[in-house]
Amino acid sequence: MSPSLHKDGPPAPSDQAPLDVGQRSLPPFRRVLVANRGEIAVRIVRACRELGTESVAVYSDRDAGALHVRLADEAVRLGPASPSESYLDTDAILTAATAAGCDAVHPGYGFLSERAEFAAAVEAAGMTFVGPSPAAIAALGDKLTARRLARDVDVPVVPGTLEAAPVDSASRIEETVEAARRIGFPLLVKAAAGGGGRGMRRVETADALPAALATASAEAASAFGAGAVYLEREIRPARHVEVQLLGDRAGTVVALGERDCSVQRRHQKLLEEAPAPGLTAEERARLHDFAVRLGRAAGLTNAATAEFLFDTDRRFWFLEVNTRLQVEHGVTELVTGIDIVHEQFAIAAGRPLSSAVIEATAQAARPSRHAIEVRLTAEDPGRGFVPTPGRITTWQMPGGPGVRVDSGVEAGDVVPPEYDNLVAKIMVVAGNRDGAVDRLERALSEAWVGGLQTTLPFHRAVARDPAFRRGDVSIDWLEERWDGRAARGEIAKRAAIAAAAFAREVDVPGACDPVPARPSPVDGWLPAGRREAVDGWPR
């Protein structure tokens, strides 16, 4: 990093001691713009405060009174509620960062976090991007490039093609069908630029392949602006495991252990744990080595995650690398004691990996703690997980030993329909997996959300499920075990009787006293109040 970037702040700290918590005399940056919203923006603002770095939040009109705005040192409006006019608007974010005098930008996850052009634009504007280099983001963001990279360093890749399938040439479709026969059916057609299940098709027979190629490519082109697709064998049943990587600018890349994210629904993770249950120390070491080799080959710095499948023959298959902080980074923090966001800032400021990280890495194959996270979202698990945006009237989260809750809302806040519906990550840690499952069941029994339906009943059902306790989870777990309609129905009749019992005991209140809304232009009462005050003045 050029010292000129810090002309108003502390000198470039590249030659200083590694950053540890408590060293507030050496903040890595003077002012950081947090280019995100919700719980992850809150998480990053909290890290800034601990490091003695000022934080600048950004918000759309919908989020004007949101928790991340309330907690940050300063906040800048980006634009209307629509993501493309606010959190995805590169120009608006760069203008806000420059105007607020920031020397770094943390992208969080989602939104602009894995866009190489955004990272490059931040650097071109004279600020530090807290994440991997634009070149590494671009290389690993293309799944085909990542697959070839893995092959080059002898990391087993899910069998499939390594070049984009020719979708626009009818004469060459036979080549692709031939390649598909070699891979074997059923297989997956995947978008090279894809993620979250978009641009992906499952194909069971050769006949269905040409149509699947065309629709997947069209979907990828509209969703990601790039229509390249490739073929991949479907490995099922399998577990989804991923390795947390950290790399500094001196070229040191380490693995902070792995996570298991097998409880998913339509390629969306619902529950994550660290370490992955049931792996031997040798298997862990082998998995971590695969990930580190990939990270080194890609010139990876800062934080990233390498994702693998683990099949029933106990083999690992490389899937992809995410070049950002993951939603589920907290479980790794609870197991290792490392604050990954602190480390991200230290690395971005040019400091070497801390001694604590190096020690944690040495222990990564023999973890002595177990952590589990559930993603509490505003969705109804009784009705196919339909979104349930609305106002939260009651918000009671668990506490006590070994519990951590990362959230972006409080009672009275609105979960808006425009954005991701994650409302809280409830995490627990204990000395072993059984202890962590017990603690999870206890913690979830304390949670209470009023005003909207959340995924809490689903998570409670997982926590008390005997198969989950045995660590017997695959990616198909949800489809195999969860019948939300029946689960809700079982409770509904008793709930109706409870409502009558409550009505007998407690009087209907005469006056209505809504939970006070937070000041927000959307509600309009604050501007209305101001108008009234101004108009009422004597002239």
Added chain:
Amino acid sequence: MAALRPSPSTAGSQRQRHGPILVTPDPTAGDELEPTVVNGDGAGIEVAVGGRLAVRLDGGRRVNGHAAWVRDARGGPAVEVELDGWRFVFRVEDADRAALRARASRTSASAVGTATLPIRTPIPGRIVSVDVAPGDPVESGQRLLVVEAMKMQNEVRAPRSGSIVRVDVAAGQAVEAGAVLVLIE
């Protein structure tokens, strides 16, 4: 949905301690539960201070929960019940009074000759498209419109055959949960 606090001035004015109670699920919650008349059959259900609930399920498992007075989608008083993480909203009223009112409204409906069915949105969001216009005949299960919330598009379908009397929303419009979208006759 807003929480209600007891007001000392009216406490006791609407007590429902005795007699059967009609419990009706709020239409926006999407439960298929029929309206139920509950007599004094609250065995296995404890209501403690602050609306805390302890309930024994049919299988014997005990679950905890909460109940509170709130306003339903129409603005009337309702009971929000949280039980084992599930959220319900019920309208509760004196069953005898409800029966009288139902008889009265049946009489007025038959006087008009037809019954209209309001179609409401179960979720707040934005109208993506409206597929019907006033006067259109619709088949049961036919798509009426699409509501988008949190990047997911949700189709609203006709619960029964009939014809469209009124369309209250247009594409691009934001709607609150429980808002009437169209009327079917």
